[in-house]
Amino acid sequence: MLGRGLQMTRVICRLMSRKLSAGLHRNILKNMHPSIDIWSVRSSLKNIRSVTMAPWPFSSSGPRDYSLPNPSWRSEMQRLYEHYNSMCEVETEGGEKLKGPWIRLASYNRALKYAPGGQCLSKFLQAKARLFTRNIEEQGAGFEYVVFVNKQEKTCVCVFQAGHLLEGPPGLVHGGAIATIMDSVTGTHAAYLSGPVMTANLTINYRSPIPLGSVVLVHSSVGEIDGRKTLLSCQVTSSDGSKLHTEATGLFISVSVGNLLM
Numbered sequence: 001m002l003g004r005g006l007q008m009t010r011v012i013c014r015l016m017s018r019k020l021s022a023g024l025h026r027n028i029l030k031n032m033h034p035s036i037d038i039w040s041v042r043s044s045l046k047n048i049r050s051v052t053m054a055p056w057p058f059s060s061s062g063p064r065d066y067s068l069p070n071p072s073w074r075s076e077m078q079r080l081y082e083h084y085n086s087m088c089e090v091e092t093e094g095g096e097k098l099k100g101p102w103i104r105l106a107s108y109n110r111a112l113k114y115a116p117g118g119q120c121l122s123k124f125l126q127a128k129a130r131l132f133t134r135n136i137e138e139q140g141a142g143f144e145y146v147v148f149v150n151k152q153e154k155t156c157v158c159v160f161q162a163g164h165l166l167e168g169p170p171g172l173v174h175g176g177a178i179a180t181i182m183d184s185v186t187g188t189h190a191a192y193l194s195g196p197v198m199t200a201n202l203t204i205n206y207r208s209p210i211p212l213g214s215v216v217l218v219h220s221s222v223g224e225i226d227g228r229k230t231l232l233s234c235q236v237t238s239s240d241g242s243k244l245h246t247e248a249t250g251l252f253i254s255v256s257v258g259n260l261l262m
C-alpha cells in the first residue's frame with residue numbers, strides 16, 4: 001500500500017500541475033504564441049510557495065534513467081552499484097516494502113519535464129534545457145553516476161566514474177567537474193530532504209587528485225537543517241574509502257517552485 005504521505009503528495013502535485021497549466025494556458029490563449037508572460041506565470045506560481053514536495057519527485061518511468069548501468073561502467077562501478085542496490089528497498093505487488101534502508105534515485109536529463117506538474121511548463125519555458133551532468137550522450141565520456149539515499153541515517157552516497165571529457169590536469173579530473181558532482185550530489189540530497197533548494201554556497205578543499213577514468217564515492221551527510229537552511233558535508237573518497245580526494249560543505253536554501261523556473 002502506498003504511504004499516506006505519498007498519496008497526499010500526488011494529490012498536491014496534481015493540483016500544482018493544474019495551477020501551472022492554468023497560468024500558462026491563459027497566456028497562450030491570449031497571445032496565440034508560446035512567448036510566455038513571465039510575470040503572470042510568476043504570480044500564479046507564488047500561490048504554491050508553501051507546497052510540501054515529495055521526498056523525491058521522479059519515478060522510474062521516464063524514458064531513460066541515467067542512473068542505471070550501461071556498458072561503459074567499469075567493473076568497480078558495477079560492483080558498487082550492486083552492493084548498494086542489494087540493500088535497497090523494493091515494493092512488492094501487494095505494496096509491502098522489503099529489504100534495506102537504501103533507495104536508488106532515478107535520474108533523467110530533463111529535470112523540469114519529468115517533475116510532477118513540469119511537463120506542460122517544460123514545453124514552453126525550457127524546451128531545450130538538459131541537466132548539465134546528463135547531457136553528454138556518449139556513454140562513459142562524462143559524468144557516470146548513481147545516487148543512493150539511506151532513509152534511516154539520512155545519508156547519501158554516489159558512485160561516480162569520471163569520463164575522459166572531464167580532464168583538468170593531464171590524466172586527472174578537472175576541479176570544476178569535481179565541484180559539479182559534489183554540488184549535484186549534495187543538491188540532490190538536500191532536495192530529497194528539504195524539497196526544492198538552491199545552492200547558496202559550496203566550500204571545497206581539494207586534498208588529492210582524482211585519476212581520470214577512476215571510480216570514486218561521493219558521500220553526503222547532514223550537518224544541520226534549520227528552517228530554510230540545509231547544511232551538508234561532503235567527501236569524495238577512493239572506492240575502498242581509504243583515500244580522501246576532496247571535502248566540502250554546502251549550504252542549500254529552500255525556495256519556492258516558482259524560483260526554480262524563473
Ligand SMILES: CCCCCCCCCCCC(=O)SCCNC(=O)CCNC(=O)[C@H](O)C(C)(C)COP(=O)(O)OP(=O)(O)OC[C@H]1O[C@@H](n2cnc3c(N)ncnc32)[C@H](O)[C@@H]1OP(=O)(O)O
Binds near residue numbers: 198229
Ligand atoms: C528535485 C530536483 C532534482 C534535480 C537534481 C539536480 C541537482 C543539481 C543541484 C544543483 C544546485 C545548483 O547548482 S543551484 C545553482 C547555483 N545557485 C544559485 O544560482 C543560487 C543563487 N542565489 C540565490 O538564488 C539566492 O541567493 C538564494 C535562493 C540562495 C537565497 O535567496 P533568498 O531566497 O532571497 O534567501 P535569503 O533571504 O537571502 O536567505 C535566507 C537565509 O539564508 C542565508 N543565506 C543565504 N545565502 C547565504 C550564503 N551564501 N551564505 C550564508 N548564508 C546565506 C541568509 O542569511 C538567510 O538566513 P536567515 O537570516 O534566515 O538566518
